[in-house]
Amino acid sequence: MTSQGSAPRGGWVERHILGSGGFGTVTLWENQESDERIALKRCRLQNEMNAKHRQRWEQEITIMKRLDHPNVIAVRDVPPPLDVGKDSLPLLAMEYCSGGDLRKVLNRPEHCCGLPELQVRFLARDVARAIEYLHGKRIIHRDLKPENIVLQNIEDRIVYKLIDLGYAKELDQGSVCTSFVGTLQYLAPELFASQKYTCTVDYWSFGTVVFECITGIRPFLPSMAPVLWHREVCQKKVDDICAILDSTGKVRFSQKLPTPNHLCRTLQVYFEQWLRMMLYWDPKARGGGIDPDQRRPNCFVLLDNLLEMKIVHVLNVSANQMMSYPVVEKQTLQELQRILSEETKIPVEEQEILLASGITPDPEKPAAQCWSKPGEEDWIVFLFRKSTSVINNNDKQAKPIPLMVQNIIREPNTLLPYQEQRRAWAESVCFCQEQVTDLKTLILAQRAAILDVLRVNTKFLQKKTEMMQDIGQLQAKGDFFRMSLQHDIQRYNDQAASGGITSSSMYAKWKKMGEDLKQIKELSWRMTELDEQARALQTKIVELHKSPFAKSKQTDVLEELTTKAEKLYQDLRLATKEQRRTLSDHSPMVNVVHKCVLVRHKAMADLYTHLGKASSCKAEIKKLLPDISAGCDEIKQSIERLTTNQKQRQNDLWYLVKKALSGVNNQSGASVLRQELKGDISNLPPQSAVSDSSSSGLESLKIIEDNKQTQAHLSNLFDNVLHEHDSFVSSLHDMTWDFLGPSSGDTK
Incomplete structure (x- = not known):
């Protein structure tokens, strides 16, 4: 039985609606014999479109069929039993991505304060590659948002793909504004103001999406009405990457990522630098220009360097303090130990470093031996003090409770507006998640210590x-x-x-x-x-x-x-x-x-x-x-x-x-x-x-x-x-x- 009760057509059965946008509706169809599944999109506004718009729709589908990139949704041939007549607007058949779209992922309660670091890495890399590919084809997406990013599980890894490529880019500005109703928070300021624009409009949208994936919220006044939003955000300084309303109703800008989030501190610093480049108000400065050596936009060069960086995660066990440091190939273990000594005040000769396997790193090998390829569970290095035979439990640092959570704990009967309450509860969820993560990490530390013994x-x-x-x-x-x-x-x-x-x-x-x-x-x-x-x-x-x-x-x-x-x-x-x-x-x-x-x-x-x-x-x-x-x-x-x-x-x-x-x-x-x-x-x-x-x-x-x-x-x-x-x-x-x-x- 199908979701709409339609009868099978040539062995193809309509399963259910995957989603709908400003122009079309996407439905899942499955072949009963081969089990092949496709996502079929039809224009739901064809009765309202004139001949010029119909021609542009057909031209856009033709362009889509010429695109070939692993991070761009692949176009399929429309099965003959499902095709429409010549008098109707053509259908668009695409590969079916079973992971749904990014909006559904962000709406999961476990992601209320952002995605895990590994997924942020994958998303940023995949979407950046797709955007750079499209811009190389002289295509501007203009509608980058979580609803237009879908997930596909390939070889035990989630791959992110762009959909709805440029359907509105050839339409008049009035239609563009209509198609973006409800998603204005992802629009570049010049596109919102109906000004001339270039491919840098995609940089603003991309930066906004990544910011939301890191923190769980959009960067600039996400609850404010569009017109008022534009008036306030245009006052931001060059390096500001977010804005919030404080308890007095005043707009506060910041150059830092809000906490809590799930990025290690090293990645937070580098992503803040990258987001400043992506969220410049000036469209000409946005993206950082072109790198003279690689002849690529600096924003993509910086992102590649950021994601290829080797980061070592070190837990100071006695203080229950997680630290992270970027390391380079020629950096020695002794240099890393000196950095640890400066932060922890544990002298190098008193440091006992253990890998997760309980093995002590080889002092003759570089510090990169403490790094592993990012995975669901990063390879953490554990730092102990040699002279301490018994770890003092009083030395450990209790993870601070977020300020908003402290407020509701102190006054649980205080009533808050919905948006403030939702944020306070989101930070409460994140706090509970951190306790699980901390305990698991310390259990790994104990396991490493036992293996060492x-x-x-x-x-x-x-x-x-x-x-x-x-x-x-x-x-x-x-x-x-x-x-x-x-x-x-x-x-x-x-x-x-x-x-x-x-x-x-x-x-x-x-x-x-x-x-x-x-x-x-x-x-x-x-x-x-x-x-x-x-x-x-x-x-x-x-x-x-x-x-x-x-x-x-x-x-x-x-x-x-x-x-x-x-x-x-x-x-x-x-x-x-x-x-x-x-x-x-x-x-x-x-x-x-x-x-x-x-x-x-x-x-x-x-x-x-x-x-x-x-x-x-x-x-x-x-x-x-x-x-x-x-x-x-x-x-x-x-x-x-x-x-x-x-x-x-x-x-x-x-x-x-x-x-x-x-x-x-x-x-x-x-x-x-x-x-x-x-x-x-x-x-x-x-x-x-x-x-x-x-x-x-x-x-x-x-x-x-x-x-x-x-x-x-x-x-x-x-x-x-x-x-x-x-x-x-x-x-x-x-x-x-x-x-x-x-x-x-x-x-x-």
Whole structure:
């Protein structure tokens, strides 16, 4: 069933009326077989138009068919079943844009104080390209207004397109004025006054549309009657971009964009500069002339530069202050930090900057690494102060309540004229929206802080694990060394007591080695204490994940309150003229704003508490990590010292053997020593080989007997020493140490 009940025509069905203007009505038609949809416009004044006007209408359609630009509505062929006869004015078939027109978008309650920054960017760029294209074709639109800008969703992005191109430009001035009834606020002053004009009339209209998209209201006295409006606005100074009536009824001009709006402060400054150029009262100065290098109007050059500018958004977390800065390709991160220091009073060395991913920017890379392509959610950089382990909730700045909202909160029963009440309620809606945005941004800050803690904690845990593995290695090797040392000292004492070889310096060194083992015990105790502190810290870090702000949907209550505020505003906007004459109080809106403030206050307090916990955890990691790193170094040094002591003790044992054998050499000669080293004790030299002297037989027998006894004693001692040493060395080198795990200081 169609909206007008018309029957299908050749498979085409009329769906509903899309809109109507001064000359025509646009209707949506859909093909039942192909699902193709077109917007069909027919002239509704054809019975009132003479032959000259009819000729100009047909000529305009011919021109439209020659235009081809992505930001200008595309013309389609009229389907034969829908076409009209030769005696009727021709129809205009156009592509169907499902997003509706810009006026419907601006009328949504969530846009009562302007569009989001991203949509302002897209709209300004798309419409500027369309206007520059038309002017290049020597076409002046003359009727730029939100109703003549439509939206089409292409590849997940809204594209803005111009419609109703120049239908009135060839008509007489009387018809022009008739066609603009109700949209005079978008007319350039010279067009309104029926003066000669150029393409700069489109600049004024374009600037007015962009201003309304930024703020939600038109720039100059939007509620004033046209004739009075012209008389007042013509008094504006060159750089004035808006005018309002104050509480006394006096006109106040301004060179600044009114607040609240949704632009970052950097874009506000540059758009103010651009709007001054577009809203010059003098048509010759409007647009800024022609750029000599690019040979394009300066207004389009400036807008391109503005929209291509890279803007970094930085949240000073402790102050809850959002800042924005334009950055250039060669600007260093250190230069950006110096700018931050000037504004926040946080010294560069105290700044801790985190990207949304929780990663710290690379100081060797330019500041542009903190920028991302504009999207629905800009990539925000978060600024923390290093020395603050706990964020002071009292330092944060509460977002100021707009003045008009303060007035209705202070006196909710004070009755205001409709336009003032509507603006006060619009600012109330925007205030509620800002609370949602602020809370979401701080939640992102907490998420970045937690990710940063987890990243740092990963390295911390690796170092702590290394410490515990190494201390385990040290303890095991120390225990083995202690047992073997005790055994060696015991055997040394035993052989010394039986008249064996002794060395006071060697014995003192061994005793000193035993004293050194006490340091291993003390080191082990300190590492255990560090491990306990690290375990307690891990418990705190796990608790961070249990934060309610670590989960999604933590702004539900504020979003519900914002929705209520938007509905109240929409009901007020849609009130009939009779209802508008009846003044009403502000209690419903004030109640919503009051609840919003209370919810925000509690949520912010809780959020800053959790931010403080994350900051405290990171501070503890930074405090413990140097101690653990130093502990790892001490463990490695202790292992090296233990290994050195072991080698020294082995050298001492061999020195003892050498000393014992040296005594044998002095008494029995080199040949006896060589035989003893070979272990061939049974093949002793004959008596004649011992002495060839002619001494008496009794003396010779005594020497031989002494030699036999000394040889037997040393042989016994040597065998015992070699046996014990070989056993110890064999057990030390052949023992499997795998159960201790790899030592971080070992190399293969």
